[in-house]
Every structure is written in C-alpha cells, then in structure tokens.
Amino acid sequence: MKGTLAVAAREIAERKLLFLGALVAGLLPLGFPLLPVLRGNSRDARSVAVLLLAATIAVAFPLVLGATILVGDIAQKRLGFYFSRPLPAASIWAGKLLGSLLISVGCAFLAAAPVIFVEGESAFSSDTGGLGSRGPLVLALPGVLVLFLLAHVVASMARLRSAWIVLDFILAVVFAVAIALSLRSLFLAGVWDLDEMKHPPETIAWWLTAPIIAALLAASYVQVADGRTDARRSHGALSATLWGLMALLALPLAGLAWWVNAATPKDVIAIEGGIQSAPRGSWVVLAGKVRSRGAAGAVFLYDTASGRYVKLHGSGEVAFSADGARAAWFEEKGFFERKRNGALQIASLDSAKPVSIGSDLQTDAWMPFVLSPSGRRFAALEGDKVLSVYDLADPAHPKQLVAVKLPASAVSRRLSFSGESSLRVLPMIFRNDPGATGNAEMLELDIPSKKIQPTGRFDSAVLPRLRASADGSRLIGVRETRLTLRDGRTGALLAVLSEDLENPRLRFLSGGRIAVTGVADGKGILKIFLESERTPSRAIELGPAANVVLGGEIAPGRVAVALNPFRSNDETARKAWKLAVVDVTDGNVDSHFSGLVPADRFSWWFSPILSPAEAGSPASKLFLDADGALVRLDPASGKQEILLGGKR
Amino acid sequence: MSVVEARRLLVRYGGNPKPTLEEISFSIPRGSVYALLGRNGAGKSSLVRCLLGQQKPAAGSCFLLGEDVWKNRARLMAKVGVVPEDPDAPPSMTARQLSAFCAKVYPSWDAPSVEARLARFGVPAGTPYGSLSKGQRALVALALSLASSPELLVLDDPTLGLDAVARRAFFEELVGELADRGTTVLLTSHDLAGVESMATRVGMLKGGRLILDEDLETLKGRFRRLRYANEATEDPTNYGQELSDFDAVRVKVRGWGIEAVVSNYGDESFAKFTALEGVMDAEASALSLEEIFLAVVGEPAGKERA
Numbered sequence: 001m002k003g004t005l006a007v008a009a010r011e012i013a014e015r016k017l018l019f020l021g022a023l024v025a026g027l028l029p030l031g032f033p034l035l036p037v038l039r040g041n042s043r044d045a046r047s048v049a050v051l052l053l054a055a056t057i058a059v060a061f062p063l064v065l066g067a068t069i070l071v072g073d074i075a076q077k078r079l080g081f082y083f084s085r086p087l088p089a090a091s092i093w094a095g096k097l098l099g100s101l102l103i104s105v106g107c108a109f110l111a112a113a114p115v116i117f118v119e120g121e122s123a124f125s126s127d128t129g130g131l132g133s134r135g136p137l138v139l140a141l142p143g144v145l146v147l148f149l150l151a152h153v154v155a156s157m158a159r160l161r162s163a164w165i166v167l168d169f170i171l172a173v174v175f176a177v178a179i180a181l182s183l184r185s186l187f188l189a190g191v192w193d194l195d196e197m198k199h200p201p202e203t204i205a206w207w208l209t210a211p212i213i214a215a216l217l218a219a220s221y222v223q224v225a226d227g228r229t230d231a232r233r234s235h236g237a238l239s240a241t242l243w244g245l246m247a248l249l250a251l252p253l254a255g256l257a258w259w260v261n262a263a264t265p266k267d268v269i270a271i272e273g274g275i276q277s278a279p280r281g282s283w284v285v286l287a288g289k290v291r292s293r294g295a296a297g298a299v300f301l302y303d304t305a306s307g308r309y310v311k312l313h314g315s316g317e318v319a320f321s322a323d324g325a326r327a328a329w330f331e332e333k334g335f336f337e338r339k340r341n342g343a344l345q346i347a348s349l350d351s352a353k354p355v356s357i358g359s360d361l362q363t364d365a366w367m368p369f370v371l372s373p374s375g376r377r378f379a380a381l382e383g384d385k386v387l388s389v390y391d392l393a394d395p396a397h398p399k400q401l402v403a404v405k406l407p408a409s410a411v412s413r414r415l416s417f418s419g420e421s422s423l424r425v426l427p428m429i430f431r432n433d434p435g436a437t438g439n440a441e442m443l444e445l446d447i448p449s450k451k452i453q454p455t456g457r458f459d460s461a462v463l464p465r466l467r468a469s470a471d472g473s474r475l476i477g478v479r480e481t482r483l484t485l486r487d488g489r490t491g492a493l494l495a496v497l498s499e500d501l502e503n504p505r506l507r508f509l510s511g512g513r514i515a516v517t518g519v520a521d522g523k524g525i526l527k528i529f530l531e532s533e534r535t536p537s538r539a540i541e542l543g544p545a546a547n548v549v550l551g552g553e554i555a556p557g558r559v560a561v562a563l564n565p566f567r568s569n570d571e572t573a574r575k576a577w578k579l580a581v582v583d584v585t586d587g588n589v590d591s592h593f594s595g596l597v598p599a600d601r602f603s604w605w606f607s608p609i610l611s612p613a614e615a616g617s618p619a620s621k622l623f624l625d626a627d628g629a630l631v632r633l634d635p636a637s638g639k640q641e642i643l644l645g646g647k648r
Numbered sequence: 649m650s651v652v653e654a655r656r657l658l659v660r661y662g663g664n665p666k667p668t669l670e671e672i673s674f675s676i677p678r679g680s681v682y683a684l685l686g687r688n689g690a691g692k693s694s695l696v697r698c699l700l701g702q703q704k705p706a707a708g709s710c711f712l713l714g715e716d717v718w719k720n721r722a723r724l725m726a727k728v729g730v731v732p733e734d735p736d737a738p739p740s741m742t743a744r745q746l747s748a749f750c751a752k753v754y755p756s757w758d759a760p761s762v763e764a765r766l767a768r769f770g771v772p773a774g775t776p777y778g779s780l781s782k783g784q785r786a787l788v789a790l791a792l793s794l795a796s797s798p799e800l801l802v803l804d805d806p807t808l809g810l811d812a813v814a815r816r817a818f819f820e821e822l823v824g825e826l827a828d829r830g831t832t833v834l835l836t837s838h839d840l841a842g843v844e845s846m847a848t849r850v851g852m853l854k855g856g857r858l859i860l861d862e863d864l865e866t867l868k869g870r871f872r873r874l875r876y877a878n879e880a881t882e883d884p885t886n887y888g889q890e891l892s893d894f895d896a897v898r899v900k901v902r903g904w905g906i907e908a909v910v911s912n913y914g915d916e917s918f919a920k921f922t923a924l925e926g927v928m929d930a931e932a933s934a935l936s937l938e939e940i941f942l943a944v945v946g947e948p949a950g951k952e953r954a
Contacts, residue, residue, distance in 0.1 A: 006752040012738050081737050083702045084730035085753050088722040176702070229702040232662065 003087045007095020008102065015103055017062075022107035025053055026114045032433045040511035046115060051631045054112040056163050061104035066151025070096050070224065075159045080229045089225035097148070097220075104144045135461075146209070153242065156223065160235040171243045178250045182257035183208075188313065189260045189296040215245035263290040265309050265416065270628025270646045272297070274601045276316075277619030278324030279470055279612050282306075283349050284600070284619065285318045288628065288645060301327055301347065301354070304618055304632065304643055310354050321375025322470065322612075325350040327390075328371050328378055331358070344369075344378070346395035357395045370415040370609075377401070377447075378417050379423050387415075389447055402450045410438030410460045414608035418472035418488070421447045424455075426475070426608055429463045442491045456491035466491070467618060469508055470612035476506050483516060495534045502526060505550040505601075507559070508613040513584065515559050517550040524548040524563045528584045540587045542580055547573075551598030552611065552620025557585050561618065562597040575626040581635060585624045591638060595626040649714055650675035651800050651832040652682070652699060657708035659694045668694050670856040671708070676849065681826065681833040683843040683864075686853030687942055692836040695853070696804045699834065700730060712800060726755050729793030733804040733836075735785040739778025743788045746777065747795065754796045756911065765791040769817055785904030790818060794825055800806055803835045807842060815842060840938035850937065854945050864937065871897075871940045872913035874921070876930035877905035890924045893917050897943045909919075909935065909943040 029046040070093070073079040082092045157168045219242035227234025268288040276285040282305035290298045299316040302309045310327075312318070318329045327349055331342045345356040369380040378390045378398060387406055390398035406413075412428045426439030440463050442456035464477030468488055475486040476497075483504040485495040498504045501518025509515050512531040517524065524545035527536035542548070546567045551560030559582050566573035579596040580589045599622040600611065611619065623631045624641075629646025633639075652675060659669040668691045676682040686692050697703035699710045701721030710717045712724045737746055742888065743766055751757040766773050769787040777785060786806050793801060803822075807815045819842045825831060826846065837843045850867055852860040860867070891899070894910035894917065901907075905928075913932065922930045935943070 003753050004751060010738070010741070010749055014738060077734055078736045078738065080697075080702055080730075080732055083721070084700060084725060084728070084732070085750065086722050086724075086726035086755070087753050091722075226704070228704070229697060230704070347705065456698075 001091075003091030004095040004098060007082065007087065007092055010097035011096060011099025012103060015107040018103060018107050019110055022057060023113070026050065026111035029053075030114055030118060035347060040154075047067070050112050050115045054108045057111055057145060058104060058144055060107040062100065062105055062148035063151045065100040065103060066148035067155035069100050070152060070220070071155040071159050074156075074227070074229070075232050077231075079224075083228055089228070090221070093221050093224040100148055101141065101144055104148070105141055108144075111554065136564070142206075142213070145211055146216075149213065149220060152220055153216060153238065156220075156238050160231045162232045162235040162435045163273060164232075164235045164239045167243070168239050170411060171239075171246070175243070175250050178254050179246075180524050182253040185257040185261055186253075186296070189257075189293070189298065191260055191294045191296040212246075212248050215242055218242075218245055260290075260293045260296045261298075261311075263293060263296070263645050264311075265300045265307075267291045267293075268298065268300075270645050271599070271624055272628070272631055274624065275619075275622065275630070276318065276607060277600045277611065277617075278320040278349070279322050279609075280614070280617070281324035281349070282618040283320075283324055283327070284622065285312070285316055286630065286644070287316045294450065301349070302644070303349070304622060304630070310349075310352060310356055312345075312356075314345075317369075319369055319371040319378075321371050322373035323375070326371060326375030326377075326392075328369065330369070331356075342396065345379075346392060354509075359396055359398050368414050368608075370417060372417045372420050374420055377417070377420060379417070381406070381413055381415055381425070384409065384413055387423070387425065387445060387452070387465050389445070402445065402447055404445065404450065404452050406443065406452070407441070409440060411440045414466075416468040416472055416608055418444075423447060424468070424472065424489070425452075426466050426468065427458055427460070427463055428608070429460065429465060442489075444489065455489050456487075458491060467608055467610050469610055476610070478504060481518075481581070483599065484517075485514070495529075497529060497536075498527065501527075503548070505548070506610075507550055507552060508610065509553050509559065509584065510556060510613050510615040512613075515550060515553075515584065517548045517561055519545055519548055522546070524561065525641045526550075526559065526561055526582055526584075538584065538587055540582060540589075542582070542589070549577075549597050549601050551579075551623070552600065552617060552622045553613070553615040554581060554633070556615040557583055558590065559584055560598055560623075564597075571626075574628075577626070579623065579633075593623075593633065593638070593640070596623040596631060596633065596640075598622075599624050599630060649678065650711070651678050651680075651713055652834055653711040654699065655709050657695065657698060657710065658927070659691065659698060659703070660706045667706070667856050669698075669705070669853075671947045672853075672858050673708075673848065674851055674858055674861045676832060676834060678832055679830050680848045681835065681846045682849045682851065683847035683852045683937075684834065684836045684853065685840070685843075685945070686836075687945060688944075690853040690923070691856055692853060693804055694949060696733075696802060696834070696836060700725075700728070700802060705860070726796065727799045727930075729796060729798035729801045729831075731786065731789040731793050731801075731803045731806040733784070733806075733808065735777070735789060737777045737785075737789070737792075740776050742774050742776055743780075743791070744773040747773075748793060750792060750795065756796060758795045758797065762791045762795045762822070765794065765821065768821070771772065783810040783818075786810060787814065787821075788816060790909070791820060797829070798831060801831050801833045803833065803837070805836050807837060807839045815839060819846065840941055841936070844937040846900060851865040852941065852945055867940060868934060868937070870913055871909065871911055871935045872918075872932045873935055873939070874908045874910060874918075874930060874932050875902075875905065876922075877928040879928050881928045890921065890927050905929070909939075911944075 023494040029049040032046045053296055076227040157165050219238050222241040223234050223238035226237040269291050271286050283301060283303050286302055287299040290296055300309045301310040312329055313331045314329050318327050320327050327347050329345050331345050336417040344359040346359060347354045347356045367382045371378055376392055378392050381387050385406055387404050388400055391401050392398055414426045414428045416424045416426060418424055423445040425443035437618045440458040440460040440461050441454045443452055444455045445452045464479035464484060466475050466477050468475055473488045475488050475491060477484040477486055481499055483498040483506060483542055484493055485497055486493055497516050501520050504516055504518040507515045514529040516527045522544055524542035526540040526542055528538040529536050539567050542561060542563055544565060545563035547564040549562040554560045560579060561582055562577045562579045564573055564577050566576055575595055577595055577597040579593040581591050582589050600619050621633050623633055625631050627646045630644040632643055634642045654672050654674055657672040658667055660667045671712050684692055696704045704718055715724055717724055747759050747762040747855045751759055763773060771784045771787050783901035807818055823846060847864050849863050851858055891908055895912040897911050898909040918932050
C-alpha cells in the first residue's frame with residue numbers, strides 16, 4: 001500500500017499543473033455575469049460551461065492518461081526505474097492507475113468546484129438551471145476507469161508494436177460479434193424482459209459491463225506483473241489475459257444463448273395466453289416460458305398430432321392457408337428490435353420435416369399480413385398505406401402482383417382474402433383508440449384488375465371490432481356488449497345477436513349454427529342461433545360465472561364452454577376453470593372437467609379471421625389446464641392427454 | 649554463497665531462430681567485481697535485465713542472494729543498487745525528488761549521502777533529471793543506487809557516452825564504495841581500462857555464449873603476446889610447428905617477424921619455445937584486459953598478414 005501511494009503521489013506530483021489549470025478554467029465561468037452578452041441568463045450559461053468543462057476533462061484526461069502513463073513507460077523503457085526498486089508489480093500498476101484516476105476525477109471536480117462553491121446546493125438543481133443531479137458525479141469514477149482502461153489497452157496494442165496486434169484485431173472483432181450476437185439472441189428470447197426487471201436498466205448495464213471492466217483490469221495488471229520491462233512480453237501478457245478472460249465471458253454467454261434458443265416445445269413449461277390453431281389440420285402456434293431459462297420464452301409452430309415443430313424467431317404472428325398446410329410469418333431483422341419487421345418466412349407444414357424458407361421480402365414497418373386460402377398468395381399492408389399482393393410460387397423470391405396505395409383512414413386496418421382473387425380490407429378499432437372519428441371504409445381489391453373499391457362504410461365512432469368468418473362471407477362485430485352479424489363484403493348489419501352479455505364471444509358451428517357466450521347477471525349464458533334467425537333458438541344458463549370462454553365444437557352438436565367465477569387470470573383463477581360440454585341440440589350439459597379452458601380461445605388478438613366451423617376438429621379438442629399444459633381431451637371417453645408443459 | 653547466479657539462461661526475441669543468450673550459466677561470489685564484457689548486441693543488457701528480474705528468460709533461471717529473482721524481485725531489490733544503461737528515471741523529477749521517492753519505498757535510505765555525492769560530483773540536485781547531461785544522469789543514478797547500502801550493485805554500461813572527467817568521477821566513487829563496504833558488483837562496460845582497475849573476475853559474451861568466465865588475475869596470467877623472428881623458413885608466413893605447444897588465439901605476420909597472442913602461457917613452455925630451432929629473439933609481454941578482449945572477442949582466431 002505504501003508503494004502504491006508513493007507511485008500514485010509521484011504521478012500526481014508530476015502533473016500537478018493540471019490541477020491548477022482545471023481550477024483556473026473552472027473560475028472563468030464565474031465571470032460570465034460581467035459579459036454584457038450573457039446578462040440575464042449568465043447563470044444558465046455558467047452551468048452549461050462548467051458542465052461541458054468538467055465532462056470534457058472527465059473524458060479526455062483518462063483517455064490521454066490511459067494511452068500514455070503505463071504504455072509510455074513501457075514503450076520508452078522507463079518502467080525499469082520502478083522495477084529496480086523494492087516495489088511489487090501490483091504497487092506499480094495500482095499506483096499508476098490510482099494516480100491517473102485521481103488526476104482525472106480531481107481535475108474534473110476542481111473545474112466544477114468554483115461554481116458549486118458559489119451556488120451551494122442549488123448547483124445540483126436542474127430546476128434552477130444548475131448542474132443537475134449528483135447521479136452523473138457518482139458515475140464519474142467508474143466511467144473514468146473504463147475510459148482509462150480502454151485507452152490503455154488500445155494504446156498498448158498500438159504502441160508496443162508486437163505481432164500480437166494481428167491476433168488482437170481478429171479476436172476483438174470475433175469477441176465483439178460473438179458477445180453482441182449472444183446478447184441479441186438472449187434479448188430476443190426474452191431472457192431479459194425489461195418490463196419484468198426488478199432492477200433498473202442502468203443496474204443491468206453495469207452488471208453486463210462489470211465483467212468487461214474486470215477483464216480489462218486483470219489484463220493491464222498481468223501486463224505489468226508478467227511483462228515488466230519487456231515490451232513484447234508485456235503486450236503478449238495483456239493480450240493473452242484479456243482475450244482469455246473475454247473467452248471465459250463470451251463462450252458461456254454464447255453457450256447460454258445457444259441453450260436458450262435450443263429450447264424445443266418439450267421445454268415449454270406453461271403456455272401463455274392461448275394457442276392459435278390453423279384453420280384445418282393439427283398445427284398450432286404456441287408461446288410460453290421455457291424450462292430453466294429464466295424469463296426466456298419461445299414460440300413454436302407445433303403439430304399436435306405428430307410433435308413436429310418449427311421454431312419461430314418472431315412475435316408469433318402467423319398467417320395460415322385455409323387448409324393449414326402453409327404458414328407465413330416475419331422474423332426479426334433488426335439487432336435489438338422485438339417488432340415483427342424483418343424477413344418473410346414461409347413453411348410448408350405438410351412436409352415430413354417442415355422448415356422455414358427465408359424470403360427476400362423484407363419490411364421496416366409493422367404491418368398486417370395474410371395468406372390466401374390456397375397459400376399461394378401473400379398480402380401485406382405496409383404502413384397502413386400500401387397494399388401489396390405477392391405470388392409465392394417460389395417462396396424464397398415472392399413476386400409482387402399488385403401494389404396499390406390506399407386512401408387515408410381514421411382507424412387501423414386488417415386483411416382478409418375472399419377467394420384467391422379478391423382481398424378485403426377491414427377497418428379495425430382497438431381498445432386504446434375507441435374515440436377515433438371519421439369514416440372507416442371497407443375496401444375490396446380485385447387482384448387480376450388491380451382495382452380497389454370501397455364496399456362498405458362505418459362511422460368510426462361506432463365501429464365494432466370486426467372479424468371475418470373463415471370463408472369471408474360474414475363478419476361479426478363486437479362493441480362493448482353489442483354483438484352483431486354482418487355481411488362479409490359490405491359490413492351491412494344482418495342481425496344483432498346479443499346486447500346484454502358481458503364480454504360476448506362467438507363461434508360458427510357446423511350446420512350453419514352460431515354459438516354465442518357471455519355473462520349476464522353473474523351467470524354464464526350460451527345462446528345458439530340458426531343463421532337465418534335473429535333470435536336465439538336456444539339460450540342455456542350454464543351457472544354462476546364472472547368469465548366465460550367459448551371453445552369449439554368438440555364433437556358434432558357439442559360445444560365446449562369454460563366458466564370461471566373470477567375475472568382475473570391469477571393462480572386461483574386458473575385453477576377455478578370448469579369446462580362444460582354442452583349439447584346444443586337439447587341444452588344438456590354432458591360433463592364437467594375441472595381446471596380446463598379451451599386453448600384456442602378466440603383466435604389471437606391480431607387475427608381478423610375466425611376458425612372455420614368444423615365439428616370435431618383437432619383444435620377444438622385442445623385445452624389448457626391450470627398449470628398451463630396443453631391437453632388433448634377425448635370427448636367420448638373424457639380421457640385427458642398432456643401434450644406439452646404442465647410444470648409451471 | 650554466490651550473490652549472483654545464472655543457470656542455463658536462454659533468451660530469445662521474436663521469431664529470431666538464434667537465441668540472444670544461449671544456455672548461459674555463471675555465478676559471482678560475494679565481494680567480487682564481475683566485469684561482463686562483450687561487443688554491442690552480445691546480449692549483456694538482456695542478461696542484466698534477466699538477472700534483475702525485469703525480463704523473464706525463455707528458459708533457465710536467475711538467483712540473487714540465493715533467491716529466485718523472478719519470484720522475489722521486489723524483496724531482493726531492497727538489497728540491490730542498479731545503474732541502467734539508459735537513464736530511466738522520470739525526466740521531470742529532480743535528483744532530490746527522486747531521492748525522496750526512493751526514501752518512501754526502500755526499507756533504509758540514506759538521503760544525505762545522495763546529496764553529498766551529488767555535491768561531490770558537481771551535479772545540481774534541484775534540476776530535473778531530463779535536463780541533466782548524460783554523464784550527470786549516470787552520476788545521479790549511481791548516487792541513488794548507493795544510498796540503500798546495497799549488497800549487490802549492478803551497473804549496465806554506466807559510463808557509455810561519458811566524457812573522461814565524468815568517467816573518472818564515476819569510477820572513483822565506485823572504487824571508494826567498494827573499499828568502504830566490499831559490495832559485490834556486476835558491471836558491463838566498454839570502458840575496459842576503467843573496468844580493469846576494479847574487476848576481480850571477467851566474463852565475455854560472444855554470439856550469445858559465455859566464452860570466458862574467470863578471475864582477472866588468472867586471465868591476465870595465461871594471456872601473453874609473443875614476438876619472435878622466424879628463421880626456420882625463408883618465407884616468414886610459412887611458419888611451422890614452433891607454436892604447437894601454445895593455444896594461439898591470434899597470429900600476425902609482421903615485417904620483422906611474427907606476433908602471436910597465446911592463451912595458455914607458461915614460463916616453462918616459453919623457455920622451451922625460445923630453444924626451438926629457427927625461433928630468434930623471442931619475447932613475451934603481458935596484455936591489458938582490452939587487448940585480451942580484442943584478441944578473444946574481436947575477430948576470428950587465425951593467422952593474418954599485417
């Protein structure tokens with residue numbers, strides 16, 4: 001310690017004029033009130049000037065000292081003076097480091113000291129035009145340390161001029177890329193979900209930076225302790241230590257990133273929210289937290305029949321063809337972006353081993369997209385302005401068929417194919433924008449003629465949330481408790497199906513029937529309509545409930561409905577679901593299953609298209625249990641088979 | 649116990665296939681003044697840096713006062729005074745400030761002795777080190793190296809570039825120190841005349857190898873210059889077997905006869921030599937250390953015509 005302080009004191013003594021210079025420079029702003037040009041706002045100008053001065057010193061001094069103090073001694077063969085004294089290498093290293101830090105921080109403080117002395121506590125008050133909070137001052141020391149070490153390492157590599165510099169350059173690029181890609185991968189996987197962070201981002205940033213600072217510190221120490229006066233060996237010691245430690249940091253990080261991203265559907269602990277099922281077949285999209293991977297989640301296209309899967313590196317928004325044999329989605333292109341912009345991916349789900357084909361279609365904007373019923377065409381609405389249709393005969397190179405500019409709209413839009421040649425644009429209102437005013441048009445694009453024309457019009461003030469039936473012939477609209485059935489092309493009102501149910505849900509059933517559920521007077525209600533009827537052919541009271549979820553037609557004429565006495569989605573509520581299988585013909589409730597809720601609740605929020613009416617479809621038999629497991633229910637035997645997850 | 653010991657020391661730089669020092673082994677007994685000699689680039693400074701624990705050899709090890717210097721450098725340096733080849737003290741510090749700095753890091757430090765020596769040398773104690781002449785810097789370094797009363801003094805070509813006055817002051821101070829305390833000294837120098845007056849033992853480096861390591865008196869005793877006329881043959885260069893009993897390091901043919909430097913001189917051999925037929929007017933004269941150095945290190949052994 002004595003040696004460290006002696007070396008530090010020597011460094012400081014050699015540069016004592018810097019302190020005087022900083023103090024004098026810090027005194028100059030006190031004279032601002034004397035300058036006529038600054039009268040009136042001299043206090044602000046003084047604070048800004050002092051801030052700039054102190055910040056410049058706090059940045060420039062460690063950079064200059066880091067590039068000269070130790071490296072200069074080694075390069076100019078002056079370190080022998082210290083090594084021929086009874087000074088441990090640690091004292092020489094620590095003394096030089098300490099001296100540099102004290103010079104940098106001390107000079108920055110001296111530059112700010114006169115204003116702080118004159119202003120007192122108000123110097124730190126940003127309200128009064130002062131220096132702002134003490135936060136930056138608290139961060140000054142580690143910041144100065146980082147700058148010093150970086151300058152030292154870079155200067156060592158450049159000035160000591162050994163062959164190690166080639167390796168330095170290569171490894172710097174390799175590790176920078178490896179660490180950045182690993183962090184990106186972990187970030188995109190949601191390992192660090194900033195919304196769920198217990199600690200502020202600055203703390204997390206320091207956690208990530210601390211190992212790099214430690215590596216820089218260790219490398220510079222070993223450089224002095226092992227290299228001593230031998231410049232070549234000194235450079236070698238620095239590089240070997242630095243890159244060795246960086247490897248210790250980067251390799252586990254890369255391993256962690258690989259492991260987190262190597263999760264398969266079998267690693268899913270609990271499925272979040274629900275699933276989106278393909279219109280036909282057994283493929284679903286599911287997302288959930290994965291086992292032993294922190295907050296990381298994963299999204300999969302998963303075949304509930306065979307267990308085949310495709311991992312999605314995106315938000316999980318997937319468009320299916322009508323037969324469920326082709327899926328399309330976007331994968332992230334940006335480095336730390338979690339939006340769905342990126343490159344279009346296409347997968348043929350009917351192949352033995354489905355893989356995604358990255359296309360050269362990319363977008364920088366968030367946009368709705370949809371596949372045609374055959375899956376051979378893809379449409380996207382970019383920036384709510386340009387509607388494009390692509391031919392996917394060659395999935396890797398989509399060919400643009402149409403690109404038309406849409407008229408301005410007061411609300412958002414969604415897309416829905418009506419056959420292969422016609423594309424509909426639906427106005428879409430969201431909960432966070434209920435007060436939008438102006439016209440909201442329904443549009444129809446005729447793809448062969450490339451002509452677009454309005455087919456219907458809504459006042460956006462009363463625009464319901466619209467979803468199309470699978471064949472596009474009808475729309476359902478929901479606004480608060482009012483559930484309406486509308487014409488699929490014009491949006492014209494066909495029938496008001498419900499006005500008294502809270503949170504009404506609808507499904508098209510086989511035989512042209514329609515099921516509607518909701519809550520009325522604390523009871524779950526199921527209403528069955530024939531398509532031609534405006535009043536329900538049957539209204540079935542299901543019992544006390546605060547929340548009702550309508551499932552599919554689990555078997556011909558039998559609809560799954562889950563009831564819950566709670567509105568929340570906490571653990572108590574999850575365990576409280578009770579599934580009823582209702583015979584829509586006679587109104588009998590055949591059986592109850594505790595803890596089960598339909599997995600495909602109402603399609604995912606972004607999908608404008610409802611599931612097709614199909615009795616006994618694979619998707620209709622999928623449920624989530626209280627632990628978030630995906631369960632297949634055999635309606636005949638009541639047998640439950642856990643497909644995925646279940647260990648929340 | 650040896651104060652300095654090197655064991656199979658190997659030093660190699662970069663991709664150079666030939667090592668700078670190749671398996672160097674030697675030791676310096678306590679109280680000796682060891683002169684390490686060699687031409688420029690022979691590896692003297694590399695050897696000194698290894699011996700001071702400032703440079704790690706590729707192989708082998710160095711011991712000071714019986715301890716591994718690489719491992720125990722900091723502790724050992726309290727007992728070692730160093731005058732480096734290139735002045736390496738911070739240039740902005742005065743001799744007085746350097747002394748004050750050293751006083752903080754050495755267990756014992758005789759600051760007044762530094763002042764006294766500088767006064768004797770006529771070196772200003774308040775002038776920044778970087779502003780002093782090279783000779784003055786060497787004298788400051790010597791004053792600093794002696795202030796801790798070291799058991800070992802390592803001087804790496806300290807008089808290089810000094811004028812005659814400074815050189816004399818340097819060596820006088822050194823001789824006085826040795827007389828007072830009997831400090832062991834390792835000295836590299838090109839000033840062979842100055843070294844000769846102090847050295848008790850000599851080592852010579854050539855081509856990375858220590859080709860000679862012995863007491864100076866023994867060395868000087870076995871080296872002689874022989875001059876003689878050769879009448880055994882008509883051609884003076886065609887000398888024959890008359891030097892066969894000697895290890896002739898160098899032979900030159902002069903107009904008047906032959907001059908040879910031999911490294912295994914003995915009175916009996918010389919008497920036998922003078923009695924040889926054809927050897928006329930033979931005489932043997934002693935060599936200075938510089939002459940021995942030139943004979944051994946200067947040029948390849950053999951015969952030449954002057």
